[in-house]
Amino acid sequence: MxxxxxxxxxxxxxxxxxxxxxxxxxxxxxDTVSFAFASAREIADAFSGRKPAHSYSRITxxxxxxxxxxxxxxxxxxxxxxxxxxxxxxxxxxxxxxxxxxxxxxxxxxxxxxxxxxxxxxxxxxxxxxxxxxxxxxxxxxxxxxxxxxxxxxxxxxxxxxxxxxxxxxxxxxxxxxxxxxxxxxxxxxxxxxxxxxxxxxxxxxxxxxxxxxxxxxxxxxxxxxxxxxxxxxxxxxxxxxxxxxxxxxxxxxxxxxxxxxxxxxxxxxxxxxxETLALRVDKSCVNAQALAEFLQGQSAVRRVVYPGLASHPDHELARRQFNGRFGGILTFELADRDSCFAFLDKLRLICRATNINDNKTLAIHPASTIFTEFSPEEREKMGVSEGMVRISAGIEDFADLRDDIAQALS
Missing domain, CATH: 3.40.640.10 (Type I PLP-dependent aspartate aminotransferase-like (Major domain))
Known part of the structure; x- marks a missing residue:
């Protein structure tokens, strides 16, 4: 195979x-913690590594x-x-x-x-x-x-x-x-x-x-x-x-x-x-992320879209070579400020406001106030995490539904 x-x-x-x-x-x-052995010699061999065997589930x-x-x-x-x-x-x-x-x-x-x-x-x-x-x-x-x-x-x-x-x-x-x-x-x-x-x-x-x-x-x-x-x-x-x-x-x-x-x-x-379904889900996620990135580029409220699948990305060709012609399921875009990001997120009806990436569901967060909240504004700026950044993790839903949800939230 x-x-x-x-x-x-x-x-x-x-x-x-x-x-x-x-x-x-x-x-x-x-679902067991430990494993029984037929003799003291066998369990001793297992613990010493002389014989491969499961002895305790914290180890194997x-x-x-x-x-x-x-x-x-x-x-x-x-x-x-x-x-x-x-x-x-x-x-x-x-x-x-x-x-x-x-x-x-x-x-x-x-x-x-x-x-x-x-x-x-x-x-x-x-x-x-x-x-x-x-x-x-x-x-x-x-x-x-x-x-x-x-x-x-x-x-x-x-x-x-x-x-x-x-x-x-x-x-x-x-x-x-x-x-x-x-x-x-x-x-x-x-x-x-x-x-x-x-x-x-x-x-x-x-x-x-x-x-x-x-x-x-x-x-x-x-x-x-x-x-x-x-x-x-x-x-x-x-x-x-x-x-x-x-x-x-x-x-x-x-x-x-x-x-x-x-x-x-x-x-x-x-x-x-x-x-078992990894390849199917990754492919669909990548297709949705590419389509969303291209859609967001045409929205007047969006200042910038970052996705390796866009020709405007500085690492576009490198990503194409390294990732077998796909570009992952994550994209970001810039709005005017934090308040604009919060307003956008609050208006979403289908896309979930939740952390995590690469779920089957499409997820959206404001990174500066969530996964980077412990860092100072100056530290976040050095890391490239702005107050106007929204992160989208594209799921495997129908693209038209994702597009329409983002469009109404941006309107």
């Missing part, structure tokens, strides 16, 4: 022959494992670790690579909570975050030094919708001996083949496109097997024992295990179902 949707629907061959006992078309949900669970296997079949890579949220995936990876006295070079246009994690939550623990313009190769190169542990960016920044040259940044990072971490939430592994573009670690908030109808929270860490983990001081000891599997073993046996941000089995089941 080679087609994306075929693999998404059918998945890889079952890892456990017991699943075939009743001819199940869906994997079962293992059969339903979560099935979800991870299906993601790996679609995204590629050496292995996948599924966690409780996208932010859990980010924080777990940073803790696996960084530490006191080291630094992470990150894009200046990251999602607000990611910036808060790097700049505020982890700062007291001695980790420095260096925020740079990822479209400026010289600035990125200047920020990397002997204490840099990773280069971190998003495939499409949210909500600025900046697109960076991933292959060029991967080449730069590898030349300096550091891994490239790509948050691929906005495009997923369906549109953006992160490993093929040079990313070493791919992160995805499976809360978004993968869960589908905003049914469940989750996050993914995908190790694409490109980086020599013996070059990472934090993982060097693991690399001596486990070679190319060092990161995955460190996550399972130490970092994610000790942090405890495990994905619930029921959420893993819901997101396994979401994978």
């Amino acid at each position: 080679s087609g994306f949707s075929t693999r998404a629907v059918h998945g890889p061959p079952p890892a456990d022959s017991r699943r075939e006992q009743h001819g199940d078309l869906r994997p079962p949900v293992h 669970n059969p339903t979560v494992e099935e979800f991870e296997r299906r993601v790996q079949a679609l995204a590629g890579g050496r292995g996948v670790v599924a966690l409780a949220s996208g932010m859990a995936a980010i924080s777990t990876v940073i803790m696996a690579l960084g530490g006191a006295g080291s630094n992470i070079v990150a894009g200046r246009s990251l999602f607000g909570n990611t910036i808060s994690l790097l700049a505020q939550t982890l700062r007291p623990w001695g980790l420095e975050a260096r925020f740079v313009d990822m479209t400026d190769r010289d600035a990125v190169a200047a920020a990397i030094d002997q204490d840099t542990r990773a280069l971190f960016l998003e495939s499409v920044s949210n909500p600025q919708l900046e697109v960076c040259d991933l292959a060029a940044l991967a080449e730069l990072a590898h030349g300096r001996g550091v891994p490239l971490i790509l948050d691929n939430t906005a495009t997923t592994f369906y549109l953006c083949r992160a490993g093929e573009l040079g990313a070493d670690i791919e992160l995805v908030s499976s809360t978004k496109y993968i869960s589908g109808g905003g049914s469940s929270v989750g996050g993914l860490i995908i190790d694409h097997g490109r980086f020599d983990w013996s070059r990472s001081p934090r993982l060097a000891a693991f690399a001596k024992s486990f070679g190319p599997f060092a990161l995955l073993v460190a996550l399972r046996r130490e970092i994610s295990r000790n942090i405890g941000a495990c994905l619930a089995p029921h959420n893993a089941y819901l997101q396994t179902l979401g994978l």
Whole structure:
């Protein structure tokens, strides 16, 4: 099976022959905390890693494992670790690579909570975050030094919708001996083949496109097997024992295990179902976003529309090459001021006033007063988040209904 949707629907061959006992078309949900063993020797072997087995659902669970296997079949890579949220995936990876006295070079246009994690939550623990313009190769190169542990960016920044040259940044990072971490939430592994573009670690908030109808929270860490983990001081000891599997073993046996941000089995089941229709929903979302962006360009109240699918976007051609001719489901537009944005949002009848992105429903928010509210006006200005910005996450409804709702709200 080679087609994306075929693999998404059918998945890889079952890892456990017991699943075939009743001819199940869906994997079962293992809502259990612990697992019984036939002998003390068997449980000892499981805890020591001598024998692969599930011992405690905070570490591994059969339903979560099935979800991870299906993601790996679609995204590629050496292995996948599924966690409780996208932010859990980010924080777990940073803790696996960084530490006191080291630094992470990150894009200046990251999602607000990611910036808060790097700049505020982890700062007291001695980790420095260096925020740079990822479209400026010289600035990125200047920020990397002997204490840099990773280069971190998003495939499409949210909500600025900046697109960076991933292959060029991967080449730069590898030349300096550091891994490239790509948050691929906005495009997923369906549109953006992160490993093929040079990313070493791919992160995805499976809360978004993968869960589908905003049914469940989750996050993914995908190790694409490109980086020599013996070059990472934090993982060097693991690399001596486990070679190319060092990161995955460190996550399972130490970092994610000790942090405890495990994905619930029921959420893993819901997101396994979401994978089956991922391509269909992403395609429709992208089509709607493109049509909405083009429609908004013709509205007199709208000062500017930002969407990578528009020829006016500075990264339009780069996005076309990197994302397989699609441009994601998020767009922004500028109105006169905050009051104009609030008036527009309050008049919407169909489109939901709600945070989250890549739901089946179209969602709209005012980023400055919501997901960036903890930052000062000056900080928001530097991040490119204006008082007049409205963010639209296009869903899969009929375009005419979305267009008409926006038109009446702008009138």
